[in-house]
Each structure stands twice: as C-alpha cells, then as structure tokens.
Amino acid sequence: xxxxxxxxxxxxxxxxxxxxxxxxxxxxxxxxxxxxxxxxxxxxxxxxxxxxxxxxxxxxxxxxxxxxxxxxxxxxxxxxxxxxxxxxxxxxxxxxxxxxxxxxxxxxxxxxxxxxxxxxxxxxxxxxxxxxxxxxxxxxxxxxxxxxxxxxxxxxxxxxxxxxxxxxxxxxxxxxxxxxxxxxxxxxxxxxxxxxxxxxxxxxxxxxxxxxxxxxxxxxxxxxxxxxxxxxxxxxxxxxxx
Amino acid sequence: xxxxxxxxxxxxxxxxxxxxxxxxxxxxxxxxxxxxxxxxxxxxxxxxxxxxxxxxxxxxxxxxxxxxxxxxxxxxxxxxxxxxxxxxxxxxxxxxxxxxxxxxxxxxxxxxxxxxxxxxxxxxxxxxxxxxxxxxxxxxxxxxxxxxxxxxxxxxxxxxxxxxxxxxxxxxxxxxxxxxxxxxxxxxxxxxxxxxxxxxxxxxxxxxxxxxxxxxxxxxxxxxxxxxxxxxxxxxxxxxxxxxxxxxxxxxxxxxxxxxxxxxxxxxxxxxxxxxxxxxxxxxxxxxxxxxxxxxxxxxxxxxxxxxxxxxxxxxxxxxxxxxxxxxxxxxxxxxxxxxxxxxxxxxxxxxxxxxxxxxxxxxxx
Ligand SMILES: Cc1ncc(C[n+]2csc(CCOP(=O)(O)OP(=O)(O)O)c2C)c(N)n1
Numbered sequence: 001x002x003x004x005x006x007x008x009x010x011x012x013x014x015x016x017x018x019x020x021x022x023x024x025x026x027x028x029x030x031x032x033x034x035x036x037x038x039x040x041x042x043x044x045x046x047x048x049x050x051x052x053x054x055x056x057x058x059x060x061x062x063x064x065x066x067x068x069x070x071x072x073x074x075x076x077x078x079x080x081x082x083x084x085x086x087x088x089x090x091x092x093x094x095x096x097x098x099x100x101x102x103x104x105x106x107x108x109x110x111x112x113x114x115x116x117x118x119x120x121x122x123x124x125x126x127x128x129x130x131x132x133x134x135x136x137x138x139x140x141x142x143x144x145x146x147x148x149x150x151x152x153x154x155x156x157x158x159x160x161x162x163x164x165x166x167x168x169x170x171x172x173x174x175x176x177x178x179x180x181x182x183x184x185x186x187x188x189x190x191x192x193x194x195x196x197x198x199x200x201x202x203x204x205x206x207x208x209x210x211x212x213x214x215x216x217x218x219x220x221x222x223x224x225x226x227x228x229x230x231x232x233x234x235x236x237x238x239x240x241x242x
Numbered sequence: 243x244x245x246x247x248x249x250x251x252x253x254x255x256x257x258x259x260x261x262x263x264x265x266x267x268x269x270x271x272x273x274x275x276x277x278x279x280x281x282x283x284x285x286x287x288x289x290x291x292x293x294x295x296x297x298x299x300x301x302x303x304x305x306x307x308x309x310x311x312x313x314x315x316x317x318x319x320x321x322x323x324x325x326x327x328x329x330x331x332x333x334x335x336x337x338x339x340x341x342x343x344x345x346x347x348x349x350x351x352x353x354x355x356x357x358x359x360x361x362x363x364x365x366x367x368x369x370x371x372x373x374x375x376x377x378x379x380x381x382x383x384x385x386x387x388x389x390x391x392x393x394x395x396x397x398x399x400x401x402x403x404x405x406x407x408x409x410x411x412x413x414x415x416x417x418x419x420x421x422x423x424x425x426x427x428x429x430x431x432x433x434x435x436x437x438x439x440x441x442x443x444x445x446x447x448x449x450x451x452x453x454x455x456x457x458x459x460x461x462x463x464x465x466x467x468x469x470x471x472x473x474x475x476x477x478x479x480x481x482x483x484x485x486x487x488x489x490x491x492x493x494x495x496x497x498x499x500x501x502x503x504x505x506x507x508x509x510x511x512x513x514x515x516x517x518x519x520x521x522x523x524x525x526x527x528x529x530x531x532x533x534x535x536x537x538x539x540x541x542x543x544x545x546x547x548x549x550x551x552x553x554x555x556x557x558x559x560x561x562x563x564x565x566x567x568x569x570x571x572x573x574x575x576x577x578x579x580x581x582x583x584x585x586x587x588x589x590x591x592x593x594x595x596x597x598x599x600x601x602x603x604x605x606x607x608x
Contacts, residue, residue, distance in 0.1 A: 042456030047317075057462045063452040065320045066464035068343050071313035074305065078317030078325070079452065081301045082275060086454050104313070107306040 008036045010044075012061050021221025023178045023211025024053050027120060027187065030178075031091070032060060034192040038199070044087045047076045051093035052126040070101025073108035076115050087198055089116040094135040095125045098160040105160070109204050112169030116194040117206040119161070122213040123232060130216030134158035137235055142216065157235050161208045165242035171203035173241040177210035179228040183238075210236055253435035260424040263395045263431060264354055265290035267402035268326050270433065272440030273352070274300035275318035275325040277311040279333060282366045283422035284356035287328045299442070308333040312340030312353070319349040320463040322451030324406050324442060328354035330422075331372050332363065335380070341415055342381030345480075346465025350409035352402070353387070354418040356425035359590045367590030368422035370510060373567035376417045377539045384477055386484050388416045388491065389538040391509040395429035401536070403434070410445075412487055419538060421563065423511040423592075487540055494542040495534040498524065502531030504602050505549065507572055508561040509535045512593070516561050519598035530602055538568070546575035557581040557605050561598060564588045581605075 007013055010032035016025045035041050041062050048056045050069035057064035067075040072090035080088040090097075097105050097119050108115065124142055125131040131144040135157050139148040149157075165173045172194065176187040187209055194205035210232050212224035219227060258266065265287045268276070276291040288304070295302035301318070305311040311327045318325035329337065334355045344351050355376060359369035374380075376389045388408050392398040398420060405416040452463050467473035495513075497520065499505055508516035513534040523530040535542050549556060558576060560569045560583070569584050576582050585601045587593050 043454040045452045045454060054466055055468070057460075057464065061455075061460055063455050063460050064462045064464075065317065065452045066347070066462070066466055067316070068313060068339055071309065071316075071340070074310040074313035075317035075320070077303070078275060078277070078301070078314040079321050081303070082318055082321045082323050083453065103306050104310050107310065 008033045010035045010041050010061050012059055014059055016059055017055070018052065019215045021212055021214035021224055022052070023122065023209065024120060026178045026184060027118065027209055027211060028056055028059050030184065030188040030191055031118060034188060034195055035062065037192065038195055040087045040195065040199070043085065044089070045079055045083070047072045047079070047088070047090040049090070049092040049096040050127070051096050053091055053093065053120065054127070056091055070096050070099070071104055072096065072101065073104045073113070073115070073117070077108050077111070077113050080113060080115055084114070087116070087195060089118060089195070091118045092120065093126065094119070094121045094123065094133045098134045098158050102160070106164070106167070109164045109206070110167045110169045112171070112203045114198055114201055114203050116198050117204070118191060119206055119208045120211045121208055121236065122211045124213050124216045126213050126216060130213070134160070135236070137231060159236065161206060161241055164206060169204055170206070170242060171197055172205040173208070175208040175210070175236060175238050175241060177228050177233055177238055179210065179212070179225045208236070210238070253433045253438065255430055255432050257428055257430050258395060259286050259426060259428045260395045260398045260420060261286035261356060261426070262290045263399040264328070264402045264418060264420070265294070266433060267399040268352065268406070269294055269298050269300070270439045271324065271403045271406040272442040272445055273324040273326050273406060274298070274442045275315070275323050276300065276327065277303040277305045277314035278327050278329060279305050279308050279311055281330045281333045283358055283425045284328050284330050284354065286425070287354065287356070308336040309340065312337040312344070315351050316340060316344055316347070316349060319344065319351045320347070320452050322448040322453060324350070324410070324445070326352040326354065328356065330356050330358045331360050334372065334375070338381040341387065342383050342385060343465050344415045345381070345385035345387065346383060347463050348413040349415070349463070350413050351415045352405045352409055352418065353415060355420070357419065357421045359588060365590050366422060368511065368563060368592060369588055369590065370421055370512060370563040371567065371588050372419070373538065373562070373564060376419050377541070377571070385480065386414070386539055388412070388414055388487065389419050390416065391419045391536060391538050392424060393510050393513045393534065395424070395427065396431040398424060399431055399433060408491070412483060414483070414487070419510070421511055491537055492540050492542040492544055493536040494545055495536060496545065497532040499531035499533065499549070501529050503529045503556060504605055505531045505533055505556060505558050506561060506598065506602070507533050507535070507558050507568070509538060509568065512561055512563055515593065515595055516598060519595045519602065522595065522599060523602055528602070528606060535568070541571045541575065543575040546572060550576045550579040555580070557583060559601055559605060560584050561593050562586040563592055
C-alpha cells in the first residue's frame, strides 16, 4: 500500500512531556516536517531554550545545542558564523526571547545574523509555573499578576516582533497561530520559508507563533484556542510584519 | 617543569604587551573564535583580535555584553572550534553563569581575566582579588576551571598556548588569571616559529560537536539532567576528571627552598616583586626562598604538603594583591603544621619590596 502520511523522520516516535492542549508539541512537529521537506536534517543545528521546550532535543532527531536562559541567539550566532554552510535555528519562549534574552535577540537581529528563529508566544512562563511574561495581556491573571496584569505597574504586552521588524538587519518577520488547522498549515509554511531564507543567505528571519498554554491560562484546550483567536491575536495581529 | 618552556623554539623575538601576547598566543594555538566586550585594562587584547582574527581565518565579534560573549564562546566551542573570550573583573562576574554552563556541558574554552581592583566598579589598577572567583568557581554548581597565572609577558604567551591544549584534553574551561600590570606591560618575548603554530584545520575533529548529523547519530550539547540520579552520576564523572587533573597538573616554580627558613608565596606579577625581595634578603645572608604557583587550580598542594611535614621550623609568607585569598589554599595545604603569615594590599595598592623585606625580617626575628 502506498504510504500517504506518517511521522516525519526528524521527529522521534516518543510521547512528549507537554500538557494536553499545549502548542509546543505541534510546533515541534511542524519544524521537523519543514526540515525533512527541505531535506536539511543532516546539516541542521537546533538551539533549544530554557523553558518548557528545553528538552526539545529529546524529540528532534538532529544535532542540537542547549542554551542558557535567553542566550539562544548568542549561541546560535557563533554556530552559524563558524558553520555558514549549516542551517541553524533557535526555538525560544517569550520569557527566553523577549525578557531575559532581549539584548541577545535585538543585537543578533541587528547584526543581521543569517538565522531562523521560532518564537513561541504563550503569554506566560510555562516552565516555572505560569508567571507573567512580557507578552501577558492586560488584565490576564498569572501567578505573579494575581489580580490581572496592570499596565500602570507592569507595562504593556511587548510586541517584540514589531520592534525587531524596525531593524535594518532583519529580513523577515511573520506572526502565525497554532489555533486551527489553517493556522497550523500557515505556521508550517512560515517556518519553511524562514529556513529557505537562511539557505538563500537572506538573513535574520523570525516566526512568532501564538501558542496555547491551557494549564496556566486555566482553560480547557478548546477554550484556549478560542482565546488565541478572540483575545491574543487582537493584541498580537497575525500576518507578515516584514 | 613547564611543558611549554621545554618546547621553546627558535621563533622570532617580538615586543608586546601582556594583553597582546595572550591574543597572539591564542591565534597561534589555533583559536578561531573570539567574542568580547571592551573593558580596561584588557582593551589591547580585544583590539588585537579585531585586527588579526579575520586574517587568520577566524571569527571576531564585539558582543553586546559579556553575557553574550561567553554564550557565543559556548556556541563556538559546541561547534568544535577553539574559542576564547577575555575581560576584566566586572565583566568576568557577568560571565559566571555561562562559565558554569560550559563546565556543565564539558566544553573546552579559554577565558582571560586581566584583573582590576574591586568590589563594584572599583578601579582599573592591578589587583588579585578575583582569586576566589576563579579558583573556587564563581558560578553555580560543583565544577572547576583550570586556572593559570602567568607572571611575565613570555609566560602569558606560553600559558595561553597551553590553556588551549588543556581545555581540549580535559574538555574544561581554562582561565588565564592575570592582572592590569601584566596586561599593560611590554616585554620582549620569543614566539613560536611557523612549525610550532597550530593550524586549526589540522586539529583533531571533536566527535561530540554539533556539526550536523549527516553521517552519524545526532549529537546534543547540553548540561541538563532532569531525571533523578542522572545528574549525580554525571557530577561524579566530573569529580573523577577533577581528581585526575589535580594529580597531573600541579605546577609551580620554586627558588632557594632547600635551606630556607622563610618561604615567600606569591603568584603572577606579585611573584616578581617577591622574587626581588628574596634576592635582596639573600644578599643580606638571610635564608629566604620562594614558591610561585603557576596553576592556581589545581593548586600545587604537594610541594606545600611536603614542606609542611619537614622537621625544620618554617614560615610561609603569602603575599597577594588582595586581603588573603590564595592564603586559604596555602593554609589548607600546610594544615597547621607550619606557620603561615600574610602580607597583602588591595584596591590598587601593591605590596612593595620594602614591605616584603620588613615582614620577612620581623618573621625571622619572632
Ligand atoms: C537565569 C535563569 N533565570 C530563571 C530561570 C528559571 N526559568 C526557567 S524557564 C523560565 C521561563 C520560561 O518561560 P518562556 O520562555 O516563556 O517559555 P515557556 O516555558 O512558557 O515555554 C524561567 C524564568 C532559569 N532557568 N535561569
């Protein structure tokens, strides 16, 4: 019988540790599929974050380097500069990329490093127990904003993708959401394009993915998808930013 | 005694500052990645790298911070390339998390600290007050760095070269611990001739590096061991490695210790002043010797242990540009069996030859 669908080679046949309804597992698969469709598994080096996705290298079947919290783009910069013929990406959460690692993110982007960035925005710190992230929405309750984020004291959700798009060194920035079949397909395309950009030496390409965290949003998986659609993507509009 | 001194060849003589000698040595040793952030008194080092790394086929990056620099070194080393960063005290403080990650991932790397005086912003004068941070390991976790302390520009060149060999051999971060005086002073030195220079392409490839899994199983460079028991097992492996290094890599220079009643103990540039004082005291007919630790970690315990149990009554005078940091390691090695005294200044103050002589004389008469 002709095989028409299966698990892609770059994704190991394992159960993940992610909570039900979490977007990380979906995006892991999309990344692996994009890599296999581009036939770059043997030359790919992934840089994993500190966050819920720290052990993504257990699920992916290609070379990976674990970075300290927020330093993914410093680590990736060196790897890519020394191995320009390889395909190097970072996979980072919103705390990792947009709080503790803001300086590394902005400066790697500004240097126009020829890298691919997959940025998972789930509006909370998942790994440490649902604390407020730079991307937490106004009014959203979290472990460290128990009354809801108050812009007067905690500031506004940080649209770091729009901020990065201002930089001359940045080639492309796109925001997608894994909140529907359509969104998932769109995300995969965006990731694939971001890899192709790198292979064509076009420079820094970032894909921000709005991704559910039902556990720390205190919602069911389905409610989470609705929340992305109705709330989160109002603050973080989807589409090509640059 | 020092492997590098034995391999001294007939290379050309040059005049360089300590900072430049470290940078040149790194390139000669096959270092092909450098990232750093400017800070006095090591700016000649980053300047030399900016000028010479690209023409040597390597990568130079002025990073946005020392945090970024050390993590770039992490990535470079994970790529299997000899990599280095340098800074001075406050910048090295910022790097501590990264150094711990490098130790945890068992990556080779060379980190240069041209010490200035602290705490805080302190000042830019010479100091040795980062000894604890380097030797006891300033980051989190049970780890060690090999720490080498050159006392001349020639030795800075030799030990930096050696640092890359040790880093690769043991897969360990190696710290070159110098001070503002060493970094800034210029001295003539002989550098390796072409045949001794390392060609990075000819270095053995590192089977564990992240280079793409084309012809092998995937590699992962990491320091995370979530499952209970796994980290303990890994840490015990690290401890065995450290034991082995402690056995094999204790290095020091000794002068006139056989008949000595007082042994001066100093490292780095401080040892040069101590040596001067020793010569003056010997001229007066006084039995004074010197031990100069070259490796600060592993600390050269064996020589102190041997002297500690001799029948003769001895006194050690530890001299530092700090308020007594290496002093603790000397005391540990001597273990209360002989007298250990201390002379130190910090904040930019340097114990003078006269002060050393005075302290030695009062020790001899007490
Ligand atoms: C230096 C440092 N500070 C804090 C932590 C604790 N920590 C681990 S993950 C994390 C936040 C992760 O959040 P995010 O990047 O949004 O990823 P997510 O877990 O939501 O996927 C924090 C604060 C750490 N490991 N290292």
